Amino acid sequence: MQGLNVNNISMEYQVPKGDSVEALKNVSFDIKAGEFLTILGPSGCGKTTLLDILAGFLEPTGGEASFNNQPINGPSPQRGMVFQQGALFEWMTVEKNVGFGPRMAGKPADEIAKKTQHWLDVVGLSDFGTKAVYELSGGMQQRVALARCLANDPDLILMDEPLGALDALTREKMQGLLLKLWKETGKTIILITHSVEEALMLGERLFVMAPRPGRIEKQYHLPFAAQGVTGNSREIKAQSDFIEIREEVLAMIWGMEEEIMGSKGEI
Amino acid sequence: MSNFINKLWGSKSKASKTVTFGDSSFVNAPGGRIWTFISIATLILLWVLSSIFEWVKPIYWPPIQDVWSQFLVISSEGFRNSTLLEHVAASVGRVLAGFLLGCLIGIPLGFALALSKTMNRIFDPIVEFLRPMPPLALIPLVILWLGIGESAKIFLLFLASVWILALAARSGAMSTNLSKVHAAYTLNASKRQILFHVILPNALPEIFTGMRVAIGVCWGTVVAAELVAAESGLGMMVMVASKFLSTDIVVLGVILISLIAYVIDIFMRYLERRFVPWRGKAKH
Incomplete structure (x- = not known):
């Protein structure tokens, strides 16, 4: 099966005093090639752990995951990752960052230059190739991170709150860019976010995860990403069906957060 | 000339920061070297004066001209x-x-x-x-x-x-x-x-x-x-x-x-x- 297959994954952490925490318990799902999945959940629900397992940075204590029929047991250029921040190489210019993947793979220089230019064009940074990354704003840095990931041509892109550190306006624009990139490249994308609106807007599918043990509490199939590719995202976010689901998901997450706070209060 | 003086004193830029204590960006910034010059000149001047007026016995600290002639x-x-x-x-x-x-x-x-x-x-x-x-x-x-x-x-x-x-x-x-x-x-x-x-x-x-x-x-x-x-x-x-x-x-x-x-x-x-x-x- 092309795409991602996650089969009964569990992740248990040992903590001092002999206790263990179940960051993930029996998580299973499939994603078709080209799907856009978003994941929401309160802190501690294991969503970052899940992403790290899919990237191959962590090995689950139970179950297995495979991508395009190959078991995941380490990082692979097939599965790219975009981090919240801090993952750009500040000792390299913008274009060196973008060309990093092809350069490490030993591709010829003209091919690297072509790819770099192409992806810088796509994310709207063609004039910034020779700048240092620390000279760019947060939003531009994330666009560099996207271009760097895409220049390496992964089939699956994992995003760990890629827009989390951006201001509201930039964030909204970047959501549009993500939808555009998804449409144009046909990549499979999994995106973690704390913003319910963002999760609804971008995901064809949405997982709401719950903590203790970390699991998928509820799954939605959503029409908004498809609409957003062509339509106006502000209008979509103002639609009544969007608002309805938004409030439902918000209430669910608030409930979980309160439960966490409550149990902490008891201690 | 005024440009040179500004460089020496470290001109105050128009967008002056109000908080300077705790902001160490001046360390590698150009300008303001006049203070470096003054501090070195003062030390040398003190040494020259002490050599002239023999404030210190040569065995404790030699006069500047002795060091120079040894050099x-x-x-x-x-x-x-x-x-x-x-x-x-x-x-x-x-x-x-x-x-x-x-x-x-x-x-x-x-x-x-x-x-x-x-x-x-x-x-x-x-x-x-x-x-x-x-x-x-x-x-x-x-x-x-x-x-x-x-x-x-x-x-x-x-x-x-x-x-x-x-x-x-x-x-x-x-x-x-x-x-x-x-x-x-x-x-x-x-x-x-x-x-x-x-x-x-x-x-x-x-x-x-x-x-x-x-x-x-x-x-x-x-x-x-x-x-x-x-x-x-x-x-x-x-x-x-x-x-x-x-x-x-x-x-x-x-x-x-x-x-x-x-x-x-x-x-x-x-x-x-x-x-x-x-x-x-x-x-x-």
Whole structure:
């Protein structure tokens, strides 16, 4: 099966005093090639752990995951990752960052230059190739991170709150860019976010995860990403069906957060 | 002219910051060197005045003209069969040799401590045990092992620098943001490529700080190293002169050592700006 297959994954952490925490318990799902999945959940629900397992940075204590029929047991250029921040190489210019993947793979220089230019064009940074990354704003840095990931041509892109550190306006624009990139490249994308609106807007599918043990509490199939590719995202976010689901998901997450706070209060 | 004065005083830009205490961006900023000039000029003036009015006995602190005339004499006639330039060259050569050896061993050692668990467990106690050991205390042993030739002196300087460099490299490598390493792995990089394209550049700022400290310590140790039967060198010159209470030569030697160390430090700062331009600019 092309795409991602996650089969009964569990992740248990040992903590001092002999206790263990179940960051993930029996998580299973499939994603078709080209799907856009978003994941929401309160802190501690294991969503970052899940992403790290899919990237191959962590090995689950139970179950297995495979991508395009190959078991995941380490990082692979097939599965790219975009981090919240801090993952750009500040000792390299913008274009060196973008060309990093092809350069490490030993591709010829003209091919690297072509790819770099192409992806810088796509994310709207063609004039910034020779700048240092620390000279760019947060939003531009994330666009560099996207271009760097895409220049390496992964089939699956994992995003760990890629827009989390951006201001509201930039964030909204970047959501549009993500939808555009998804449409144009046909990549499979999994995106973690704390913003319910963002999760609804971008995901064809949405997982709401719950903590203790970390699991998928509820799954939605959503029409908004498809609409957003062509339509106006502000209008979509103002639609009544969007608002309805938004409030439902918000209430669910608030409930979980309160439960966490409550149990902490008891201690 | 007004431009020049502004440069000297450090012009106040129009967008003046109201909070300056705690903001160290001035350290590497140009301008305001007038204060440097004043502070040096004041020190020299005090020395000249004390020489003229004989405030201090020459045996405690020599008059400036004595030091100057020793400088001229030793430059032309030499001291103990070597000219001043030969003394300088001998010390600079030893310091650089010891320092470079220290880099060659210390930096890879620091990386090994930070990057390999086994290496860390094996070498960490050894490094921590040897680190506080003063090179001076080892002089008798070093003479037994290596004799009284150049290698003994260079080895002492190596000992003075190697642990500083190892710790700097270790701390630099440890400060690598894991996201960067993860990103590199998903971008096709091999372990070797991650070492040279991610971990090494990431550690460079701290390595440079370590290098500046180490080379300073090496200059501080060169006097001791040249206790080992040296025939030339600024340290040897100072030691011999102090035995004869020739404070003018002692002061001349000490000033030269400090001056050379300062020039080298300026050069290191230049290299740092050239090779680590992102220092302090990364946001995370």
